[in-house]
Amino acid sequence: MTALATALLDDARALDAADPLHPHLAAFADAPGVDAYLDGNSLGRPLRDTAEKIAAFVRHDWGTRLIRSWDEQWMDLPMVLGDRIGAVALGAAPGQTVVADSTSVLIYKLMRAAAGRHASRTEIVIERGNFPTDRFIAEGVAAEAGMTLRWLEPDAVRGVTAEDVASVLSERTALVALSHVDYRSGALADMPAITATVKNAGALMMWDLCHSVGVIPMQLDAWGVDLAVGCTYKYLNGGPGSPAFAYVRRELLGTLRQPIQGWWGAADIFAMGPEYAPSADIRQLLSGTPPVISMLAMQGMLDLIDSVGIDAVRAKSIALTDFAVRAYDEMLAPAGVRLLSTRDATQRGSHVTIGHPSFREVTQTLWADGVIPDFRFPDGIRLGLSPLSTSFEEVARGVLAVREALDAR
Structure with missing residues (x-):
């Protein structure tokens, strides 16, 4: 020994x-x-250097500039930071990624929006061993929308394959929601092959990127991914509770309607009008005021990943x-x-x-x-x-x- x-x-x-x-x-x-x-x-x-950057933010951006920082930099931060994540880690062109909310909330927003896209498509496909949040939200969305869950049960070490997914697809499939990396075994799914299989069946493909963003190269645009959600506190080092991000393929913007209609997602955020009209761009995924302080720590890690x-x-x-x-x-x-x-x-x-x-x-x-x-x-x-x-x-x-x-x- x-x-x-x-x-x-x-x-x-x-x-x-x-x-x-x-x-x-x-x-x-x-x-x-x-x-x-x-x-x-x-x-x-x-x-x-994270501690000093946060302290400098409190002293200057918040402490000195006060409310003026919203106009000077904070209003666009969810989209600017989303584009940065897209460029550094997702293979996503600008205008398709936004930072907001928790992973759970963003999964719900995208899953619920996808579920209501076509009345004739009444099934959601998800893996039985997926992370609990993904499964729990899928169950809730299915109950709300009157849909059926189709469960995949692949080998836990091997992970889900395109063949596994193909075996349950039909003209009734609305959405397939899978994790890129299995949180238990670390199994890496074949994102391009599975996405292509799902798209060929006319369904939407949504990926949970929590265990892959910042450590696994991917090309969401080139591979035709429709929707994706990921956290920023693992390999992006954003700190405990740092906000998640969501990706929506450009062609789907304006065709999906997310269910939490807050003022930040409105077409004219300061109109304070009597009815909700969603923004036409990726900002439509926002609901409430973004967590600005919680967006600070990940920026240094994105710079580091970009540099290497x-x-x-x-x-x-x-x-x-x-x-x-x-x-x-x-x-x-x-x-x-x-x-x-x-x-x-x-x-x-x-x-x-x-x-x-x-x-x-x-x-x-x-x-x-x-x-x-x-x-x-x-x-x-x-x-x-x-x-x-x-x-x-x-x-x-x-x-x-x-x-x-x-x-x-």
């Missing part, structure tokens, strides 16, 4: 020394007492998860730990999931010792590897800590 552990750490340090993105680790704030942070797929670390390129981020993500699988093979498989993610890096997002009956208690031990992965019921640990803020040595230390905690039990 000692020799294997030493060799694993030595190899991790060699990989860090050769990693072109390794210098960017210094851009992130220190976390005293944390030996390995392996939960960037749940909450990204703050950049080192999303393809370089993906390359390191693959290298990190490959190394995590290797460390699992050497250190954890002999201890009876199961690999709950695919070994094929091309079909995997940026987290690797492992399973063992003792992992609930092991996670508590790890957290107390400054090693922070993510526990998922019933017995899984996710090793979430955010490429710009995670080192190979952290991965090695984390896996070794899991083994030590198991041995101690």
Whole structure:
């Protein structure tokens, strides 16, 4: 064990020394007492300069400019920041992405709008193992609109495929709503193939990008994606509760009507007229006043991703998860730990999931010792590897800590 552990750490340090993105680790704030942070797929670390940027905002943009900042910069911020996310991470041209609300609210807005598009299409397709919010909202929308849910039940490690989707499509399908990366296993769906399958059937395709935006290159425009929603607090490092974003393909703007008709989505926001008329552009997805302060932290991360390129981020993500699988093979498989993610890096997002009956208690031990992965019921640990803020040595230390905690039990 000692020799294997030493060799694993030595190899991790060699990989860090050769990693072109390794210098960017210094851009992130220190976390005293944390030996390995392996939960960037749940909450990204703050950049080192985030605190000062927020303080400067309070001093100047809010504290000095006061209400004038709405006219000077804040009114257009949801669309400007949406375009920035689109350009850096989504492969989306301007005017189709907006930052607003929570992921749950935006999923509801788009799902409900899509559900009412064609009266003859009465079914929504969704995966049985999708994230609870996606499933719960789909159930609610189906109940409101008098529609039927069609459930996909693919292999959890492999993830959903175009063939799985094709098997349930019909002339009754209104919407297919799937996650790009499975929150449990990290399985990466074939977005272009599945989208094309759905579009050929005349239905709308909606993607949940929460576990892929900022770490998986994508081309929403080129692949014909209709709708997408994603959060900004994972790989975009926007901080706890930072607002989500929504993408609507340009051709659909004006043909879908989102259900929460607030004043910010009106064609003339200050007309205060007697009836609601939606804006013709992407602003129609807004409802209430945008959370300006919560939009600050992610801007620095977008700059960082843009500076290195999303393809370089993906390359390191693959290298990190490959190394995590290797460390699992050497250190954890002999201890009876199961690999709950695919070994094929091309079909995997940026987290690797492992399973063992003792992992609930092991996670508590790890957290107390400054090693922070993510526990998922019933017995899984996710090793979430955010490429710009995670080192190979952290991965090695984390896996070794899991083994030590198991041995101690």
